[in-house]
Structures are given as structure tokens and as C-alpha cells.
Amino acid sequence: MEAFKNLVVILLSSVLVNNYVLSRFLGICPFLGVSKKLNQAVGMGVSVTVVMLLATFATWPIQYFVLEPFGLGYLQTIVFILIIASLVQILEIFLKRFSPALHKGLGVYLPLITTNCAVLGVAINNITDGYTFIESVFSSLGCGLGFLLAMVLFSGLRSRIDEMEVPSSFRGVAITLIAASFISLAFMGLAGIVDNLFA
Amino acid sequence: MKKNSNLSIVLNGIIKENPTLVLILGTCPTLATTTNVFGAFGMGIATLMVLICSNVLISLLRRVIPDNVRIPCYIVIIAGFVTVVQMLIHAYLPDLYEMLGVYLALIVVNCIILGRAEMFASKNPVGKSALDGLGMGIGFTFALCVIATIREVLGAASFAGIAIPFLENFKIEFFVKAPGGMVVYGLLIALIGALTNGKAPKKKEFSCAGCPSAGHCGNACTANGKENA
Numbered sequence: 001m002e003a004f005k006n007l008v009v010i011l012l013s014s015v016l017v018n019n020y021v022l023s024r025f026l027g028i029c030p031f032l033g034v035s036k037k038l039n040q041a042v043g044m045g046v047s048v049t050v051v052m053l054l055a056t057f058a059t060w061p062i063q064y065f066v067l068e069p070f071g072l073g074y075l076q077t078i079v080f081i082l083i084i085a086s087l088v089q090i091l092e093i094f095l096k097r098f099s100p101a102l103h104k105g106l107g108v109y110l111p112l113i114t115t116n117c118a119v120l121g122v123a124i125n126n127i128t129d130g131y132t133f134i135e136s137v138f139s140s141l142g143c144g145l146g147f148l149l150a151m152v153l154f155s156g157l158r159s160r161i162d163e164m165e166v167p168s169s170f171r172g173v174a175i176t177l178i179a180a181s182f183i184s185l186a187f188m189g190l191a192g193i194v195d196n197l198f199a
Numbered sequence: 200m201k202k203n204s205n206l207s208i209v210l211n212g213i214i215k216e217n218p219t220l221v222l223i224l225g226t227c228p229t230l231a232t233t234t235n236v237f238g239a240f241g242m243g244i245a246t247l248m249v250l251i252c253s254n255v256l257i258s259l260l261r262r263v264i265p266d267n268v269r270i271p272c273y274i275v276i277i278a279g280f281v282t283v284v285q286m287l288i289h290a291y292l293p294d295l296y297e298m299l300g301v302y303l304a305l306i307v308v309n310c311i312i313l314g315r316a317e318m319f320a321s322k323n324p325v326g327k328s329a330l331d332g333l334g335m336g337i338g339f340t341f342a343l344c345v346i347a348t349i350r351e352v353l354g355a356a357s358f359a360g361i362a363i364p365f366l367e368n369f370k371i372e373f374f375v376k377a378p379g380g381m382v383v384y385g386l387l388i389a390l391i392g393a394l395t396n397g398k399a400p401k402k403k404e405f406s407c408a409g410c411p412s413a414g415h416c417g418n419a420c421t422a423n424g425k426e427n428a
Binding site for chain 2: 025076085117120121167169170174177180182185
């Protein structure tokens with residue numbers, strides 16, 4: 001039971017409290033870039049979640065069974081980014097071959113994910129936080145879902161901004177960033193919710 | 200000033216195409232490491248070192264790297280230099296290493312570096328590429344320090360860790376929190392837009408036109424482009 005509680009806390013805190021986009025700024029480029037329409041936001045969010053999970057499945061064992069036993073911890077950055085880049089490639093080829101429909105939906109977002117810092121960030125954070133394999137999987141699932149949630153919420157806000165009269169110097173990126181700060185402010189209100197969950 | 204003189208290449212990175220305030224690249228470290236001036240300066244210098252080194256090496260290898268696999272090659276080169284910088288900072292500046300944490304490793308995926316490799320170093324000789332890296336790096340460091348100064352003075356009533364006595368009772372903690380960073384950055388971009396009166400190559404959206412990854416995701420970009428248009 002204790003272990004289960006722990007997993008729920010990890011999952012919820014990475015979705016709500018330590019939301020990767022809104023409180024740690026990881027993956028903010030696609031957050032600002034691909035959130036104009038709801039369907040794009042969902043597509044990107046789902047792709048990121050899938051890649052984050054796959055990346056954790058690959059990087060965690062490599063860190064603990066290859067890099068550390070051989071004293072190669074300093075190669076972490078290079079190895080992880082290569083693993084993520086090749087995973088994305090393989091996933092794209094695989095989807096193209098076996099599920100053209102899914103490829104049509106998610107395929108366009110995949111190449112953008114290689115240079116998405118949220119994915120590399122999750123992989124590295126799982127190691128520095130000393131999570132076990134199961135904990136890592138839950139934490140990356142939470143981060144992915146948190147990203148998806150933020151994207152969906154923000155796409156709603158963006159569509160409202162598009163209808164507004166915005167002063168010309170604020171148009172574009174400036175107003176987008178300021179709008180993002182409101183969502184981030186709203187999420188700050190959730191701090192502490194997880195700590196008291198089982199109290 | 201001649202268009203391609205060495206000075207103009209450096210100044211281009213600092214002013215005309217400032218990566219942070221005009222091109223709006225590398226948003227993630229810009230927001231995350233600017234809660235204090237010390238961290239922001241460290242991040243800027245670390246990025247500057249990686250940028251110069253990777254620009255030089257990629258420029259040297261620009262006739263050797265096959266076009267099809269150039270992006271993975273660039274990423275490996277950049278990741279190598281990031282590791283070197285990481286180890287140096289870990290050894291000599293452990294405080295800074297603690298402060299920057301995961302963001303130091305994330306210099307690998309900073310789109311300024313990949314963008315300059317793709318847009319400049321792969322087409323220009325070594326000397327010019329080094330100068331371009333220097334200019335862009337200084338521009339990035341400068342912008343980071345400006346944002347960090349605003350956030351630290353208003354939010355923590357200190358500058359680079361040194362407390363400012365008369366502001367002690369007027370801390371607005373909002374500015375050192377996540378949303379404050381976004382507001383300051385957004386207002387600065389708007390200010391630049393207003394000052395240049397739209398003359399600067401203003402980036403309207405995060406579209407493919409200004410995206411350094413455009414080259415290797417042709418598929419995604421044309422699809423998105425059509426939808427946006």
C-alpha cells in the first residue's frame with residue numbers, strides 16, 4: 001500500500017505541482033508553438049507522452065546496467081540524446097509501416113520531439129532523483145500527461161486571444177508568453193495539494 | 200560598415216539578430232535560469248563556449264558531413280562539447296553546477312546552437328563561424344543578464360546574491376517564480392517590438408520560418424505551414 005501511495009504521489013505531483021512546462025519551462029517551445037488549435041495540441045501532447053515513456057524504458061536500464069557498471073556516467077548526455085533521437089526515428093518508421101492512420105495523426109509531430117528538452121529532461125531527472133524503474137515510468141507518464149493537460153488548457157486560451165484586439169507590439173510571441181504566465185500562476189495554486197493527499 | 204565584415208557578424212548576433220529577444224530561440228534556459236544574475240551569467244557563458252566550439256568544428260567538417268545525416272552529426276558534436284563544459288563547471292564551479300542542474304545538460308537541445316550550426320556554420324568558413332558563435336553567445340548572455348537583473352532586483356531584492364538594503368521590504372516574490380519569468384520575458388519582447396517599431400525582423404509566430412529544425416522535419420513543417428496559412 002505504501003508503495004502504491006508513493007507512485008500516486010509521484011504521478012500527481014508531476015502532472016499538477018511540478019508541471020514540466022509551467023513550472024520548470026521544459027518543452028516550452030512546442031508549448032508555445034503547436035498550441036494554436038486543440039487537435040494539434042492533443043496530437044503533440046500524446047506524441048510527447050509516448051516518446052517520454054519509451055525514452056524512460058530505454059534510458060533507465062542503460063544508465064544502471066551499462067553506464068554505471070563501466071564507470072561511463074559522464075557519457076550520460078551524449079548517450080541519452082542519441083537514444084532519444086534514434087527512438088523517435090524508429091517509432092516514425094514503425095508507425096509508417098504498421099499504422100499509417102496513426103502515422104498521419106502523430107507522425108508530423110515526431111521529428112519535432114527529438115530536440116524537445118522535456119524528453120531529455122525527464123530522462124535525466126529520473127536518474128538524478130534516484131527513482132527506481134517503476135517510479136521512473138510513473139514520473140515520465142505524469143510529466144507527459146502534465147504536458148498534455150497544459151497544452152489542451154493553453155489551446156483554449158489561445159483561441160480566445162485570437163479574437164481579441166491586442167496592441168501591435170504585443171502581437172505574437174509577447175502576448176502568448178504573458179497568457180502562458182496566467183496558466184502557470186493558476187497551477188501554482190495547486191502546490192501542496194499532493195503532500196496532503198494521504199495525510 | 201561592410202555587410203560581411205567581421206565586426207558586423209559579431210554585432211549581428213548581439214543586436215540585430217539577438218537570439219533571445221529578436222529571434223526568440225532557446226526559450227527554456229532563458230526562463231529557467233534567470234532567477235538570479237549569477238546563474239544567468241553562468242548559463243550564458245556555458246552556452247557561449249559550446250556555441251563557439253561547435254560552430255568551429257562543424258564549420259571545419261562542413262565538407263565531410265554527408266547532408267542526409269547532418270543533424271545527428273551536429274547533435275553528437277554539440278553533446279560532446281556540452282559534456283566537456285559540464286565536467287569543467289562541475290570541477291571548478293560546483294555552486295554554479297548545483298544551481299543550473301539539469302539545464303546544463305539541456306544545452307544540447309538549445310535550439311540556438313543547432314540553429315547556428317544549420318544556418319551559419321554549415322555554410323561559412325571557420326573564422327566567420329567562430330565570430331558568429333561569439334556574437335550569438337554574447338547576445339544570449341546579455342539578454343539573460345537583463346532578464347535576470349529585472350527578476351532578481353524586483354523579486355529577491357538583491358543583485359547577483361548581494362542584498363540591496365533599501366528594497367528589503369519591497370520584495371515581489373512573483374518575479375522569481377515561474378509565471379513572473381514569463382511576464383518579464385513577454386514584456387521585454389513587446390518593448391523591443393515597440394522600440395524598433397516593427398523594423399526588426401519580428402517573429403510573428405513560432406512558425407517554421409524561424410525554426411532551426413525546419414530542415415530535418417520538412418514533413419511536419421509543410422503540414423503545419425499549410426494549416427497555419
